[in-house]
Amino acid sequence: MGSKGLNNCGTTMADIGAAIAIISFVLTQFVDITLFYVGMIPITIQKLVAAYFLPLSAVLIGHIRLKLSLIIVATSLLVAYLAAHVVSGTLPPEALSAAASVVFGFWGAVILYTALTQNERNIELLAKVWIIFSVITSIVTMLQAIGKVPLMTVPGDYLERRIALGGLYRGVGLKFDPNFQALMLVIGLVFTQYFTRNGRLYTTVILLLGITATFSRMGLLLGIMIVLVTPLLKIFLQRRSPGNALLHLFADTVIISLVTIIVYMFGPQEIPEYLTQRIQDIAVAIATIGSDHASIGGGHITSAEARLILAKTAWRLALENWTFGVGAYRSDSAIFAASGIMNVAHNTYLELFLIGGVWGIVAMLCYATILFSGLLSDIRSLAPAFEQGFFFNLVMVFASLCFFLSLTYNSIIWLPLVLSLTILHFEKKRRTTYPFTVTRKGCTE
Numbered sequence: 001m002g003s004k005g006l007n008n009c010g011t012t013m014a015d016i017g018a019a020i021a022i023i024s025f026v027l028t029q030f031v032d033i034t035l036f037y038v039g040m041i042p043i044t045i046q047k048l049v050a051a052y053f054l055p056l057s058a059v060l061i062g063h064i065r066l067k068l069s070l071i072i073v074a075t076s077l078l079v080a081y082l083a084a085h086v087v088s089g090t091l092p093p094e095a096l097s098a099a100a101s102v103v104f105g106f107w108g109a110v111i112l113y114t115a116l117t118q119n120e121r122n123i124e125l126l127a128k129v130w131i132i133f134s135v136i137t138s139i140v141t142m143l144q145a146i147g148k149v150p151l152m153t154v155p156g157d158y159l160e161r162r163i164a165l166g167g168l169y170r171g172v173g174l175k176f177d178p179n180f181q182a183l184m185l186v187i188g189l190v191f192t193q194y195f196t197r198n199g200r201l202y203t204t205v206i207l208l209l210g211i212t213a214t215f216s217r218m219g220l221l222l223g224i225m226i227v228l229v230t231p232l233l234k235i236f237l238q239r240r241s242p243g244n245a246l247l248h249l250f251a252d253t254v255i256i257s258l259v260t261i262i263v264y265m266f267g268p269q270e271i272p273e274y275l276t277q278r279i280q281d282i283a284v285a286i287a288t289i290g291s292d293h294a295s296i297g298g299g300h301i302t303s304a305e306a307r308l309i310l311a312k313t314a315w316r317l318a319l320e321n322w323t324f325g326v327g328a329y330r331s332d333s334a335i336f337a338a339s340g341i342m343n344v345a346h347n348t349y350l351e352l353f354l355i356g357g358v359w360g361i362v363a364m365l366c367y368a369t370i371l372f373s374g375l376l377s378d379i380r381s382l383a384p385a386f387e388q389g390f391f392f393n394l395v396m397v398f399a400s401l402c403f404f405l406s407l408t409y410n411s412i413i414w415l416p417l418v419l420s421l422t423i424l425h426f427e428k429k430r431r432t433t434y435p436f437t438v439t440r441k442g443c444t445e
Helices: 003-030 045-061 068-088 093-116 122-145 156-162 178-195 200-214 217-238 243-266 270-287 293-299 303-320 331-339 348-356 358-382 385-401 411-433
Strands: 034-038 041-044 163-165 437-439 442-444
Touching (some): 003 045, 003 093, 003 122, 003 178, 041 045, 045 093, 068 093, 068 348, 068 358, 068 411, 093 122, 093 411, 122 178, 122 200, 122 411, 156 163, 178 200, 178 217, 178 385, 178 411, 200 217, 217 385, 303 348, 348 358, 358 411, 385 411
Antiparallel strands (some): 437 442
C-alpha cells in the first residue's frame, strides 16, 4: 500500500477515534448509573467508559494533546480537594474518590480536546450527538413524569423524593438527580440554537418540554432565557441588519407560548400547579433571607428555603475554615452539624470555598482566568460572530448554573474549558493560514 493509502487509512482511523471519544463523553453526561462499589469509591458507567473507550479512541487517533491550562486546573482542584485531608495527616476513602473524579475528569477533557482538534467539523459533531441524546432523554423524561416509564436510576428509598405532585414524578432520564438532567437538556438547547439548521423549532419545543418534565425551576428559567437571549446576542455580535435575528426572536416567543399552552391545556393539571408552587417558594425564601432558619416557614421548610439555609451555612463555615477548608466529601456533614440539614451547598462557588478554603478560591481563579482570558481577548478578536455567540451562551449557562448546583465532582465542568481551547486552536490556525475570517456562511475580509 502506498503512502497515500496509508494516509487515508490513518485519517479514517483518527476520525473513528474522535467520534468514539465524542460519543463516549456525551454518554457519560447523560447516563449516571452506579454498578458497584470498591470500598467507598463508586464504580459507575462513566468511569468504565473513561477507562476503556477513551484510551481506545486515543489509540485510534494516534496521539493526545496535553494542554498546560488543563493541567493547571486539574492540579488546583486536587490541591483544593485534598488540602484539609493532607493537613490532618489522613487520606480517607472520600479523599481518594475526590482525587479519582479529578483524574477521570482531566483524562476525559484531554481526550475530548484531542478529538475536537482533530477536525474542525468535530465541534458540530459534538453538538449533533448532544442534541440527539437530549431529544431522546426529553422523551424519556416526559414519559417518566406521567409514570409511563420507571425511574430506573433512582433507588427505591429515594423514589418518594422524586414525586412532584399527585401521580406525577420528576423525570430524571438515566441520571439520579432531575436538576442535573435539566442541566444536560439546557446545554442541548444551547447547541440547538447554533448548530441545528432544520427542525430547530421542533427540537426546541421537545427540549423545553423535557426540561419542564424534570420540574427544575433553574432548568426551566435558564431554558427560556437561552431561547430568548440567543437572537439578541446575534444582533449584538453580528452588527448587521437585525431582521433575521428579530424574526428568530419572534419564532422563539411563539415556541415558548406553544410550550406553555401544551403544558397548561393538554398536560396534567398538577404540572402548572407544582411549577407555580415552586416559583412562589423562591419569593417566600427571598422574603425570609434575614430570618433564623429555625423559624422559617413556621416549622415547614420548602426546597427554596432549604437552599437558602444551605448557602448561608456554607458561607459561614467556609469563613471559619478559610485556610484549608473541611475537605472533599465532608461539606454535607459539616453543614448538617451546623444546620440540621444533610446536604451540600447547592452552589459550586460556595462548595469549593467550603471544601478547600483559600485553595478552593485559587482553583476557581485558575479556572476563570483560563476560561475568560480566551473569552475576553482571543475569542472576541479572532472568532466569528457565530462561535462568539455560542461560547458566550455556554459560559452564561454554566456561570448561572453554578449558583444553583454543586458541580464540584462532575466532569461536565471541563466542557466549557475544552470548547474554549478548541475554538482558540482553530481560530489561531486560521489566522496563520488565511488573511480572512471563516464563518458558516462563507468568508469575510
